[in-house]
Amino acid sequence: xxxxxxxxxxxxxxxxxxxxxxxxxxxxxxxxxxxxxxxxxxxxxxxxxxxxxxxxxxxxxxxxxxxxxxxxxxxxxxxxxxxxxxxxxxxx
Amino acid sequence: xxxxxxxxxxxxxxxxxxxxxxxxxxxxxxxxxxxxxxxxxxxxxxxxxxxxxxxxxxxxxxxxxxxxxxxxxxxxxxxxxxxxxxxxxxxxxxxxxxxxxxxxx
Numbered sequence: 001x002x003x004x005x006x007x008x009x010x011x012x013x014x015x016x017x018x019x020x021x022x023x024x025x026x027x028x029x030x031x032x033x034x035x036x037x038x039x040x041x042x043x044x045x046x047x048x049x050x051x052x053x054x055x056x057x058x059x060x061x062x063x064x065x066x067x068x069x070x071x072x073x074x075x076x077x078x079x080x081x082x083x084x085x086x087x088x089x090x091x092x
Numbered sequence: 093x094x095x096x097x098x099x100x101x102x103x104x105x106x107x108x109x110x111x112x113x114x115x116x117x118x119x120x121x122x123x124x125x126x127x128x129x130x131x132x133x134x135x136x137x138x139x140x141x142x143x144x145x146x147x148x149x150x151x152x153x154x155x156x157x158x159x160x161x162x163x164x165x166x167x168x169x170x171x172x173x174x175x176x177x178x179x180x181x182x183x184x185x186x187x188x189x190x191x192x193x194x195x196x197x
Contacts, residue, residue, distance in 0.1 A: 012154030019163040023148065033148040086159065 004084045006051045011084075013044040126150075126166045 001009075020037045027033060048058060056070040057063030058077070065071060075082040126149035133142055151163040160168050 009154065012158045015158045016151065016154055016163045019157065020151070023146065023164070027146070027148065030148050036151065087155070 001050065003051070003055050006047055006054070008084050008086070010044060010047045010051060013040050013047065016040050017044065 017037065017040055020033060020040070023033055024030065024037060052058055052063055056073065057065055060071050063071070077083075126147070128144045128147060136142075146164070146166075149164075149166065151157060152160060152165055157163040162168055
């Protein structure tokens with residue numbers, strides 16, 4: 001997988017985690033939802049490791065930096081060139 | 093207050109090809125069973141809102157979740173027309189008025 005493919009899938013899985021987290025806040029004993037949350041988290045963590053070994057740190061404070069402080073390199077996550085386009089049309 | 097909720101137990105899915113099984117829809121009436129239909133609320137209070145308690149009924153696949161803004165099809169209710177996310181009727185459940193959004197013309 002290339003950088004954009006990893007980043008896209010990571011965004012998708014992290015979004016699912018956020019939404020499932022909201023569900024689990026009110027359904028803390030729902031085993032089906034909990035299993036899905038854990039499964040997605042495991043998969044997202046693998047992708048995070050893949051991304052960071054390929055492209056450098058994703059986070060300023062919870063990523064390893066190799067050889068030198070890689071975090072300062074452009075682009076940063078809030079810059080347009082860091083991000084990828086998703087398929088589909090904009091909301092009109 | 094007593095609520096009685098009809099519906100079937102949630103189904104379990106594996107990543108990444110999360111699919112719904114037949115239990116999601118009531119076979120006889122084509123009715124969404126993932127949205128609890130309140131059949132009775134006793135001792136209703138004034139100035140009190142009642143919200144059906146969501147139950148886990150599976151999720152959309154990752155990309156569709158991100159595009160729709162929710163992992164839960166039963167919560168999908170876009171403000172723009174249906175074509176924003178081209179959702180399959182069998183996924184949104186045809187009898188679910190929220191599946192196509194309440195705000196389309």
